[in-house]
Amino acid sequence: MKPGSGTQAEDRLLLLVPTSRDAQLSEQILGRAGVTCTPCPGLEQLSAELDRDVAALLIAEEIYAVDHSGLLAAWLARQEPWSDLPIILLARPGSDSETLTRAVEQLSNVTVIDRPTRIATLVSVVxxxxxxxxRQYQLREHLVLRERTETQLRETVEEVRTLLDTLPIGVVMTSDTETSRITGNARAHALLRVRTGEKFDGRVRVFDGDTEVPFERHPLTRAARGENVVAEHVDLRIDDSVIHAMVWATPLRNLRGEPRGALAAILDLTEQRRAELALRESDRRKDEFLAILAHELRNPLAPVRTALDILxxxxxxxxRQNLHEIIERQVETMVRLVNDLLDVSRIARGTTDLDEQIVDLRQIVRSAIEISQPLIAAGRHRLSTQLPPDPVRMRADPLRLAQVFANLLNNAAKYTPVAGEIAIRVDIAxxxxxxxxxxxGIGIAKEMLTEVFDMFRQIREGGQKPSSGLGIGLTLVKRLVEQHQGSVVAESDGIGCGSRFIVHLPLTPIDGSSKTFPQSESAFSLRGLRVLVADDNEDAAAVLRQLIQMLGGVCGVVNDGEEVLDALRADKPSVAILDIGMPHLDGYTVARRIRALPEFDDVVLVALTGWGQDEDKRRSREAGFDFHLVKPAAYDALKAVLAPLVPAP
Structure with a gap:
């Protein structure tokens, strides 16, 4: 049924009477009573008008009698559930006819009026x-409004459900104060391990620390009884797992303000808690490392200071020679500690470049054994070596790889009791x-096998203090091996059962012979070389000058960057060794000023500084330095820079 044009159409009375005269007369009578009538010439026109809004139908018995096709009955059968069109049937005089009986049976809402009828009766019935x-039309409007409201409600519910399912926090809700029916969003299902369609009831146990919280004190239960729960930390235990969470819960109330259920939000803090514990552990290990570092630096400093007092x-x-050797050994120990720290820093930041060469792995292992021999000998250990008979060629950084094996051998020597057995074996496959x-040696507890390569981690025997060292040797091993595209693992059957470290390195087929480590000469001469040293540390400058002069060179010293240019003009050196961190005028600025003057084009500039990162070396090159040495500069490093600059005799 199509809506009409408003109240006037809905109040229409359709007329279907035998003659137009009857229709005209009925329309006049009912019109005076305020009824709007629409005469219909026949059944087809009636059917068309019924599809519009209409109030009732007034039809004569003889007209209904000729509706052999059942148009009216068919239309009435198609009515919507709210519609029950009133039909007024004008019966012919006399007894009940077959047509009248059929009309009462087929037309559900029918009123029969005998003819002739009084006008008052007709008007009253209409x-x-x-x-x-x-009232039917009012019901239709109510049903339309209800359907529209229900549609909007379903859409709103779906929007809220979608919103809740996209939240990163779990949300659970109960619709009764006993929390017997609990539902949740997608995150709550995932967090509490409840599959869609399963119940939340009884799956979660709530703990405050190690104490289980009784059901009546659960946040959701308390909220369902009217209590607001704000940012409460709890542990939720599901099966064998524990979720560290923060919970907010609030009651849902009816129109009278009484609790009728509750809603709770669950924020998973498990990863945050793990991160906090890891940070605490990191802080503890850092503090332990700093204490160890102070101890390790004091150890070599003590004999150095005593030796200096004796000298x-x-x-x-x-x-005096013996004291010199003591000082040299202890200074080398301190340099090695600092270099290890710098290595770890560079590798951790990915700024270490490998100087890869074609090498023989056997030679690298032999070099590592030479490095570790003093420590092995000090422990009176017996070292057995098993190497392939033929060269093992590979591409690697020989110094870094020797450092890897030396660290592992040193580790074995440190953690093996006196007169122990150490073995190194190389297999190819x-x-x-x-x-x-x-x-x-003392072995490694199984739970420590995956942690021995962590920064500052040291192996302990029972409850004893860790051995000497910073706990970074194995970290260096792992990261250097990985830089060579290899892997390293630790194995042990437990405390007291010894340990085994296995390194795997890829071998690439290489043509040509392997490079060997260059052998440096023990001494060299700087005779004829003029050097200028600029360093605000007067002791450091004086010692370096003494070394250069002892090797036959001529050396001048200034202690301020502003004095360098005048010294260059006065002494005319071939080499200028400049400290970077001088006051008033730093080494970078001095180098740039020197390079800006053509008269000093032939002067070789060497940076000597405590700053040794790749970025520091880059800045040195940009400032005009030819070489970059890190304090304390080793004898071989000075030789490598200065020896080629000595003038021919």
Whole structure:
């Protein structure tokens, strides 16, 4: 049924009577009573008008009698559920006819009026039918409004459900104060391990620390009974897992303000808690490392200081030489500690470049053994070596790889009791080298096997203090091996059962012979070389000048960057060794000023500084330095820079 043009169409009375005269007369009578009539010439026109809004139908019995096709009955059968069109049937005089009987059976809402009828009776019946029809139209409007409201409600519910399912926090809700029915969003299902369609009831146990919280004190239960729960930390235990969470819960209330359920939000803090614990552990290990570092630096400093005090008073050459050797060994120990720290820093930041060469792996292992031999000998350990008979060629940084094996051998020597057994073996298979270093020392607890390569981690025997060292040797091993596209693992059957470290390195087929480590000469001469040293540390400058002069060179010293240009013009050196961190005028600025003057084009500039990162070296090059040495500069490093600059005799 199509809506009409408003109230006037809905109040229409359709007329279907035998003659136009009857229709005209009925329209006049009912019009005076305020009823709008629409005469229909026949059944087809009636059917068309019924599809519009209409209040009632007034039809004569003889007209209904000729509706053999059942048009009216068919239309009535198609009515919407709210519609029950009132029909007024004008019966012919006499007894009940077959047509009248059929009309009462087929037309559900029909009122029969005998003819002739009183006008008052007709008007009363028509008005009653129109009023009844108006109530039907009111029901239709109510049903339309309800359907629209329900549609909007379903859409709103779906929007809220979608919103809740996209939230990163779990949301659960109960619709009764006993929390017997609990539902949740997608995050709550995932967090609490409840599949869609399963119930939340009884799956979660709530703990405050190690104490289980009774059901009546659960946040959702308390909120369902009217309590607001704000940012409460709890542990939720589901099966064997624990979720550290923060919970907010609030009651849902009815129109009278009484609790009728509750809603709770659950923020998963498990990863945050793990991160906090890891940070605390990192802080603890950092503090332990700083204490160890202070201890490790004091150890070599003590004999150095004592030796210096003796040198002030001792005149015997033999004793002085022995003291010099003590100082040299202890200074080398401190340099090695600092270099290890710098190595770890560079590798961790990915700023270490490998100086890869074609090498023989056997030679690298032998070099590592030479490096570790003093520590092995000090422990009176027996070292067995098993190397392939033929060269093992590979592309690697020989110094870094020797550092890897030396660290592993040193580790074995430190953690093996006196007169222990240490073995190193190299096997080749499937284009890979397998290097095994094992000992019969104190061993490693199984739970520590995956942690021994962590920064500042040290192996402990029972409850004893860790051995000497910074706990970074194995970290260096792992990261240097990985830079060579290899891997390293630790194995042990437990405390007291020794340990085994296995390094795997890829071997690439290489044409040509392997490079060997260059052998440096023990001494060289700087005779004829003029050098200028600029350093605000007067002791450092004086010692360096003494070394250069001892090797036959001529050396001038200034202690301020502003004095360098005048010294260059006065002494005319071939080499200028400049400290970077001088006051008033730093080494970078001095170098740039020197390079800006053509008269100093032939002067070789060497940066000597405590700053040794790749970025520091880059800045040196940009400022005009030819070389960059890191304090304390080793004898071989100075030789490598200065020896080629010595003028021919």
């Amino acid at each position: 008005r009653s039918a129109i009023r009844a029809r108006r 002030k008073r001792e005149t015997q050459p033999g004793t 499937d284009r890979q080298a397998r290097i095994v270093i094992e000992d019969d």
